[in-house]
Structure formats: C-alpha cells, structure tokens
Amino acid sequence: MRKAFTALAVAAAVAASGGMAEAKTFKWGFQTDTSSLDPHAHNVTFTLGFLGNVYEGLVRRDADLQFEPGLAVKWENVEPTRWRFYLRQGVKFHNGNDFNADDVVFSFERTNNEDANLRGRVVGITEVVKVDDYTVDFITEKPNPIIYYEWDTWFMMDKEWSEANGATTPTNLSKGVESFAAHNANGTGAFMIKERQTDVKTVLVPNPNWWDKPQHNLTEVIMTPIGQDATRVAALLSGEVDMVYPVPVQDIDRVNKNDGTSVMVGPELRTIFLYMDLFRDELLYSNVKGKNPFKDVKVRQAMYHAIDIEAIKKKIMRGLADPSAIMISPKLFDRSENFTRLPYDRDKAKALLAEAGYPDGFETRMDCPNDRYVNDEQICQAIVSMLAKVGIKSTLVAEPKAKYFARIAPKGGSDYAFGLLGWTPGSFDSHNVLLSLLNTPDQKAGRGLYNYSGYSNARVDELTDLIGSETDKEKRDAMIEEAFRITTDEVATIPLHQQALAWGKRDNIELKQRADNQFRFYYVNVK
Amino acid sequence: MAAFILRRLAQSILVMLVVSLVAFYMFQFLGDPINQMVGIDTPLAEREALRERLGLNDPMIIRFGKFVLNAAQLDFGLSYQHKQPVVDLLMERMPATIELSFVSAIIAFFLALPAGVYTGLYRNRWSSKALLTLSLVGISIPTFLIGILFIYLFAVILHWLPSFGRGDVITLPGGWTTGLLTVSGLKAIILPATTLGLFTLTLIMRLIRAEMLEVLRTDYIKFARARGLTNRAVNFGHALKNTLVPVITVTGLLLGNLIAFAIITESVFQWPGMGRLFLQAIQEVDLPVMSAYLVMISFLFVVINLIVDILYYVVDPRLRVEKSGGGH
Numbered sequence: 001m002r003k004a005f006t007a008l009a010v011a012a013a014v015a016a017s018g019g020m021a022e023a024k025t026f027k028w029g030f031q032t033d034t035s036s037l038d039p040h041a042h043n044v045t046f047t048l049g050f051l052g053n054v055y056e057g058l059v060r061r062d063a064d065l066q067f068e069p070g071l072a073v074k075w076e077n078v079e080p081t082r083w084r085f086y087l088r089q090g091v092k093f094h095n096g097n098d099f100n101a102d103d104v105v106f107s108f109e110r111t112n113n114e115d116a117n118l119r120g121r122v123v124g125i126t127e128v129v130k131v132d133d134y135t136v137d138f139i140t141e142k143p144n145p146i147i148y149y150e151w152d153t154w155f156m157m158d159k160e161w162s163e164a165n166g167a168t169t170p171t172n173l174s175k176g177v178e179s180f181a182a183h184n185a186n187g188t189g190a191f192m193i194k195e196r197q198t199d200v201k202t203v204l205v206p207n208p209n210w211w212d213k214p215q216h217n218l219t220e221v222i223m224t225p226i227g228q229d230a231t232r233v234a235a236l237l238s239g240e241v242d243m244v245y246p247v248p249v250q251d252i253d254r255v256n257k258n259d260g261t262s263v264m265v266g267p268e269l270r271t272i273f274l275y276m277d278l279f280r281d282e283l284l285y286s287n288v289k290g291k292n293p294f295k296d297v298k299v300r301q302a303m304y305h306a307i308d309i310e311a312i313k314k315k316i317m318r319g320l321a322d323p324s325a326i327m328i329s330p331k332l333f334d335r336s337e338n339f340t341r342l343p344y345d346r347d348k349a350k351a352l353l354a355e356a357g358y359p360d361g362f363e364t365r366m367d368c369p370n371d372r373y374v375n376d377e378q379i380c381q382a383i384v385s386m387l388a389k390v391g392i393k394s395t396l397v398a399e400p401k402a403k404y405f406a407r408i409a410p411k412g413g414s415d416y417a418f419g420l421l422g423w424t425p426g427s428f429d430s431h432n433v434l435l436s437l438l439n440t441p442d443q444k445a446g447r448g449l450y451n452y453s454g455y456s457n458a459r460v461d462e463l464t465d466l467i468g469s470e471t472d473k474e475k476r477d478a479m480i481e482e483a484f485r486i487t488t489d490e491v492a493t494i495p496l497h498q499q500a501l502a503w504g505k506r507d508n509i510e511l512k513q514r515a516d517n518q519f520r521f522y523y524v525n526v527k
Numbered sequence: 528m529a530a531f532i533l534r535r536l537a538q539s540i541l542v543m544l545v546v547s548l549v550a551f552y553m554f555q556f557l558g559d560p561i562n563q564m565v566g567i568d569t570p571l572a573e574r575e576a577l578r579e580r581l582g583l584n585d586p587m588i589i590r591f592g593k594f595v596l597n598a599a600q601l602d603f604g605l606s607y608q609h610k611q612p613v614v615d616l617l618m619e620r621m622p623a624t625i626e627l628s629f630v631s632a633i634i635a636f637f638l639a640l641p642a643g644v645y646t647g648l649y650r651n652r653w654s655s656k657a658l659l660t661l662s663l664v665g666i667s668i669p670t671f672l673i674g675i676l677f678i679y680l681f682a683v684i685l686h687w688l689p690s691f692g693r694g695d696v697i698t699l700p701g702g703w704t705t706g707l708l709t710v711s712g713l714k715a716i717i718l719p720a721t722t723l724g725l726f727t728l729t730l731i732m733r734l735i736r737a738e739m740l741e742v743l744r745t746d747y748i749k750f751a752r753a754r755g756l757t758n759r760a761v762n763f764g765h766a767l768k769n770t771l772v773p774v775i776t777v778t779g780l781l782l783g784n785l786i787a788f789a790i791i792t793e794s795v796f797q798w799p800g801m802g803r804l805f806l807q808a809i810q811e812v813d814l815p816v817m818s819a820y821l822v823m824i825s826f827l828f829v830v831i832n833l834i835v836d837i838l839y840y841v842v843d844p845r846l847r848v849e850k851s852g853g854g855h
Contacts, residue, residue: 042610119569171610178612182611198609199799199804201692225797228794231691231796234675234683238683239686240689240690400810401558403556406559406562449571
C-alpha cells in the first residue's frame, strides 16, 4: 500500500516537474534527525538547514553564502531604525495559500514568543508594520545594519494554516502542549514533506508550484538519520545511500579509495580556540598560589608560541583544518589577511615564561569536550603535551558536551582554568564574535555570554557598539580590524583553526557545499 | 497463595520506586538539559525562565514526587528534544525493539539447542571443541565490534544485507508496526538480531551442554542404557527432556536482558527502537525520556521476576513448606 502511494506521488511529481524521463530519488544520511518540523522551535544548524528546503525566509544565501532575494525581492533602510522589505508576489504555500504581509507579521509574532528558540533572530525589533499587502516595515530600537544577516534561517509561516491548526506558538514544553507544526509543515520552499517518521526517515518531494526555477533534477528525497559514524560510512560504501555527512576524518581515505564514492571537503565557518581564565585572582587546579599566571600577557603569548598548529593540522586533522589568526573565519571578514599567527617557537615560549616569573612553568588543568568538535579530545591531548614541553603541566579533563558546557558556564561555577571551545557567528559577522566572545561579560546586557576568558577591554566594548550600528562598510571593517588587533595583541583567546566539512557522496551526485554546513537539495543533481 | 502474591506485588512496587529514585538521583550528574534545548545565543535570563517553567529548580524530592504521581497515570511529559509526549515516542519504538529481541531470542535458542546437545553428547570430538572455542569468541568480542564486523562483511563487501534501518514496515491494526512481513524488513533484521543474540546464544549453548553432561551422568540414564534402549531414545527422550526445564527458565529471563541490552545493537544498526531513543536521550540530557525508559525496563524485569517467582511457588512444593514454616 505504502509502495503504491509512493509510486503515485512520484509519478505526480514527475508529471508536475515537466515530465522527466526517470525518477531521481536521492537518499542521504545525517548524524541525527531534524529535531522538529517547527521552524521556530529549535535553533540548531542541522534542523534549520534541513527546514530551509521546506520553508523560506525573506532573504536567502546562495552556495557561497552571499545574500540573494528570498521571499522579499528587495529591502532598504528607509530610516536609521526602519527597514522596509518588499515581498515577492504570487508566492504560494504548499497548501495553496498566498504568501503576503500578514504572514510576515504573524511569523514575527510567533518567533517573538518565549517558547520560540529562534527569538534571537528578531531581538531588538520593536514592531513589524504592514504597509500594504506586499510591503512590511521592521522598526528597531536602535540602528541595525545587519538586521537581516540571520534571516536566511528565519522562516515564514502561513498565518491561516497556523491558526486553523492551533499552531500559532511553538511547542510549549512546560505546559506540555505540543504544536501541530512540530509534525506537519506548510512552507513556501522548494520541497514538501511527504512522509515523516521521526528518527526513521523523512521523505520529501519537489514543490511543483515553487516560485524559483529548480536547479535540481530530483523527484524524491529520503533523509535517514544514521547516528554511528561507522554505520553511516558503511551505508555510503555499500551504496544504500547517495550521500552522508559528516564523514569522520579518519574514514575520508577509505571513502575516497572506494569505487564510486568520494568526500567533498571544505572549510567550515567554525573557529576552534582556547580560552583562559583571566578573571580569577588565583588560578584553579594550579600549584601557583595567590595569583593567576594567565593574567600576565607574557604567559598567554608563551602558550601561543608553544602550540605547534601545523602538527595538529597534519597529525590530528589529517590536513583538514585551516589554522587561523583571528577569531572569525577569513571567509567572513575581508581584512583577515592583515593578521598572522604567532609563530611556533618553543624557546621563545620558555623565555617568555621565565620573564613572567615562571622559569619552571606551573601546573593547572585543561577542560575539553569529547563529542562536540572534530577530534576535540585529540586536539586537547596534543595541546596538553605541547604545553608540558615548555613547562605548563596540565591534566586533561575531557567529557561529553552535555557535562562540559554545563560545568564551564557561569551557572556551573565557571569551573575551568583553560579549555577548548568552538564558535560560529550566527550572523556570519564579526560583530557577533566580538559581542559574544570578547566583550566584558555582562549577562543582563547580553554581552560576553561566552567570554569564558573573562577578557575585558573598554575600547573593544565601545568598538563593538559602534560596529553594531555603523552602516558604512569601510568604516565598519576598519573598526572590526581595530578590535581584533587589540584582542590578538593581548591574546584574549588563542585561535586554533577552522575545522573542515567532510561530505561523503557517490560520484554520480552533484551538489554544492555551503561553508555553514547547511544542505540545500535544490542544488543536487543525480547524473 | 494470595497473600504471597500480594506481598510480592508490594515488594515489586517498592523496587520500582527505588529504581526510579536512584535513576532520578543519577540524572543530576548528566549535565544541564537547558544547554541542549536552547540556541547558543539564548540569554541567561531566558534559560533561567525555561528552567523555572520546566520545574528544574524545584527540590529533587518535589520533582520526584511529581514524577511518580504522573508516571502512575502513564504520563511522562514531553520529551525535551523531540517535543512530543514521551509515551508516544516509546510506543512508536516499542514494536521495533520487541521484534528485534524476539527474533534474536529465537535465533539464539534454535541455534543453541543443537549446538549444546551436540557438544554435550560428543564432548571429545574436535568439532565440539571448535564450537566451544568459537562460542568463547562470541562471549568475549563486544557487541559493538561484532555489529560493525557484520556490517562490513555482509553490507559493504558482499552487498547481501542492509547496513542500517528496519526496511519497509507494515502497520497492523492497533498501530503495531512490523517489518517481519516485508522482504526488506526481514533482510534488515538478520544482522542486528544475530548480533544481539550472539551472547545469549553462547550462554544457552553452554548451559545446555553443562546440563546434558550432568544428566548423562545420572543413574536413570545408566538404567535406561542398561535396559538396552537406543542411544537416540536415551539422549533425546530422556536426557534432553530433563535438560530443558532449567534452560527454558533461563531463556525466559534472558529475553528481558535482550530487550534491555538492545541499546548497543540498535545504536550500531540505526534500529529505530527504544534503546536508541534512550541512548540519544542520554546524549541530549532528555530527562523525561530517560526516566520513562528506565521505569519501563525496571517494570519489565519486575514483572518477569514476579511471574517466575509465582511459577516456582506453584511448581515447587518445598517453597510452600518453608514459607509456612516461617510463621513461627
């Protein structure tokens, strides 16, 4: 019966897409399942990336992450605190309803809800005004030049559909009320959900009424979560799926050597870095009493010099890492070539330590997740042994992310001396990096939420505010450069590298890899 | 009799309460569920508000009390990760786990029976020794590794069987999904069921062998032989029949183990069962799912033990004597 339905649906999709000769089913496996079909419920890259095939935002990003019109055809900053978006006309939701200004206002209200995990997308917006059916104004508290930078994953929902199905708010966990939208979808996107079995498979078919011209030749997409690395790779090698990601770095060779499969690698936007306790007067887990060696910039420089980043790249990341000099991917900041890493130099490190008053080094502890970033624990082990060679002896505590993040957070007592962390700016912009990682920590003001170093510099804070409202790109970039110059000179953190994306695929699959690890089916072609 | 059952029931409920309490206490050390639920840029105030709304700030004893009250009504709340009622999640996945466990029990039992009898009867043949050595391998290699080896051999190299998933399933009336009625479903269950059953297989085989050796030494077998009965009649008619009583008891108990220990197999083969759900729940600190799963599994064991106890009581008259003697 199910087979018959599938055949029927595929036939319908084929007919709709202009009578293609054969059905092109594309099967792919990812680590986990999408956590929900509700586009406003869960701020997770994979879920939003997946839903980007079903739902659409006002703006979207192409394969190179450049902005292009989405559900809005153009937008302009009519007043410093008023952005005007002109909507695309003739767009229909999957159920046939029209997309218009009411849906934008509704989507804003739905997102600006305490149960909406994506509330951050619309933070600072005081009001959304419908000008006419296809024009909407966003009023902001203060000038915001990057208001739409995170909007390619802020998706528009249909007001009528949501109201009719009682899905006007995302799932309310505390009240135990589940949203209809968690299991059903009605977007404007290129694909429609045909079948959804949580954690087993999700089947999508192309939207025959999509406003954009499809670049793909698919008639069906089957998404399967495959949690175990080895099983996922095996599924690709055995030909049961056409594409999987991520491929663990140690398996990349094997996939490449196998007939008919290969791995696409590319830099990810995430920056992996070390943070150090710069705020306690006495370092934790250390034999140095009464003071904190990390407060001395020479010690931080010494640590930096002691790390052989090329060895980490070669031995641990098997070439799949781009060592970085600043806290943001070079892809996201034009002037990043003005920065270089401190060279690997053990003698210099020892000399700096001696100058700082630690000729014999000191002892402390390193904290590390072991299931969050590519080879995170191995990187930490390497760093511990590299630091030991210049005299900084640290014991490594590596543990699952759920425990690790809870413990190093302020609520967990900021229990660390130094450790490893990774960061992708949600807005793909330096402002987010400065605000979250390098501003003076202030939970109330939302500054320095992940500044575990506790680094504080008034000029950096000031620059961050200016960058937040400066609309002239040249001026803005100059200020960003100044801020990064200060933080790198003071070694607020030690940037390590951008890890690489590794997508395994069969050779007959053509696709485009986005550096933010989002996967859009509308670029996929099966040859 | 009724008093005995009542007493056992009361004990079972106590066991369940203790298990839940221990589980509850352990969850304190798993990490913060809020971190897994919200985005990285969610401000602390919002996290705190969510924590408050979910009741995570309440003292443990209050949370536990609420949990027990709700659990008694089969309400385990919403999963933090899936944002669905936990009961629905478990019910959705239960058929997969039960089918997997039963098929592996069947595989284990029907392979173990001939192998155990054979090695018991012909203990000195080299083939028996080879079988025993092989069974040692089955016990000593971890399930995880066996699963991966199976996948590489049968899926990647030979292309005979699928490496993951449950294949096509058919929904029976009552909402039970089964993969046992489709070709792809049957193919998909072979590798995971064998992997899961291997340990049990070895265990039962060795048990049958030991029992056979034991029984073959007894007087009634000697008498049977003396009466001139054929080997076949002695071995299967007399010896095997008496061997099977303890074996069946143990197999029944092992079924509980299979269901509980399907976790690793399900994870390796991407089997959409309860075990995998539990494992994911641990990774994401999905407290409602974890508690519900643990309660369910302990309930299963408690029920099995209760039935076994009652059966013993019915079957073995000595127990009754001792019990009544205990009233002095």
